[in-house]
Amino acid sequence: HDALPISNAAIAHELRTPLTILRGRLQGLKDNYFTPSEAEFSILISQTETLARIVEDLRTLSLSINQKLILNYTMEDLSAIISEVLDFITPDFEALGIKIDYEIQSLNTYIDKDRIKQALLAAIQNVKIHAAEGRYIKVRLFQNKKFAQIEIIDNGNGLPEDKLVLAKERFWRNDDSRSRNFGGTGLGLSVINAIIVSHKGKLNIANNKPHGLKIEMVIPIKSNL
Numbered sequence: 001h002d003a004l005p006i007s008n009a010a011i012a013h014e015l016r017t018p019l020t021i022l023r024g025r026l027q028g029l030k031d032n033y034f035t036p037s038e039a040e041f042s043i044l045i046s047q048t049e050t051l052a053r054i055v056e057d058l059r060t061l062s063l064s065i066n067q068k069l070i071l072n073y074t075m076e077d078l079s080a081i082i083s084e085v086l087d088f089i090t091p092d093f094e095a096l097g098i099k100i101d102y103e104i105q106s107l108n109t110y111i112d113k114d115r116i117k118q119a120l121l122a123a124i125q126n127v128k129i130h131a132a133e134g135r136y137i138k139v140r141l142f143q144n145k146k147f148a149q150i151e152i153i154d155n156g157n158g159l160p161e162d163k164l165v166l167a168k169e170r171f172w173r174n175d176d177s178r179s180r181n182f183g184g185t186g187l188g189l190s191v192i193n194a195i196i197v198s199h200k201g202k203l204n205i206a207n208n209k210p211h212g213l214k215i216e217m218v219i220p221i222k223s224n225l
Helices: 008-030 038-065 078-095 113-134 176-181 188-198
Strands: 074-077 099-104 108-111 136-144 147-154 202-207 213-220
Touching: 008 038, 038 113, 038 188, 074 078, 074 113, 078 099, 078 108, 078 113, 078 136, 078 147, 108 113, 108 213, 113 136, 113 147, 113 188, 113 213, 188 202, 188 213
Parallel strands: 099 136
Antiparallel strands: 074 108, 136 147, 147 213, 202 213
């Protein structure tokens, strides 16, 4: 990735939507326009979680750009981490009518567990945007020579070929309004790239034939450090 700074304008753009929603809902509660309820509080919590995710993504990118992203390596089973992430996001996806299938094998390697979880969540959230049309996501984990390969595939519309090369750039979106509707921040793929590259791995983004998008996270398998 490049070493260009993250612009203040881009950061403001990311924070504006959740802050506007929070302010509007809180003002509505104050003015008795909205009735306090479990559903209303869930909306508020969701927006604060979005803000927290944006802040952590920005922190990760800033550390990566300045070559200060320090990884805390431990021996982990990648399949257990993926299962944990899938358990966390499945109810949200089911509510949207998106089916999640998976094919994962046990693979042990030295990684930063929290960072890999962050990358997985960002990848699956990104694919959720594109899965809106196809209503299907598949997650795969397998060994490819000396690498662990994680694939997240949907059967939506994919991306135009000329935009695939832009997808890892910070704050890039193919469809701003759709991304907003499905929780995208425009940071996800660049954050994933920073985390995977810091693990000496590689992030690949491609259209999955005959249709859909495929995100590949390729990480070296290490038995010791």
